[in-house]
Amino acid sequence: MKIMNCPLNGPRNISEFVHGGEVSQMPDPNSCSDMEWADYVFYSDNAIGIVTEWWLHAPSGYWFIAERHTASDEIIRTFDASEIFNQRYEFPIKAEEAVV
Structure with a gap:
């Protein structure tokens, strides 16, 4: 069984992600x-080596970041997204899309 460490929930079965x-x-x-x-949106580099990726722990709805080696599928480390991102981007809402 493959285990991934969720920064919020600890070590969990990979099927939860x-x-x-x-x-x-x-x-x-x-x-x-x-x-x-x-x-x-649709393309990635798909290079062999260590990549930084978004992962979701589905049961808790928690998004975080993992560094993973694409050839061995080894998860190097996982961490909260706040270590990289410190601002939230708000997409502008067009008037015709606004829900009243």
């Missing part, structure tokens, strides 16, 4: 092209 993709720099959604946005 969902992969969320690589951590990468988000382009400015107000000025980037559709191609740049699609590249950010």
Whole structure:
């Protein structure tokens, strides 16, 4: 059984987690092209080596970051996203999308 250490819940069975993709720099959604946005959302480098990825502990709904080696699938470390991100990005809501 493969175990992953959740920073919030401790060591858990890997079946409790969902992969969320690589951590990468988000382009400015107000000025980037559709191609740049699609590249950010849908594509990853897919390189062999250590990658930084988003993971979700599904039972608790907790998102965190893990460093994982893609060739061996070894999880190097896991940590709270606040170690990298200190600001929240709020997407502007268009008037026609607002829920009243």
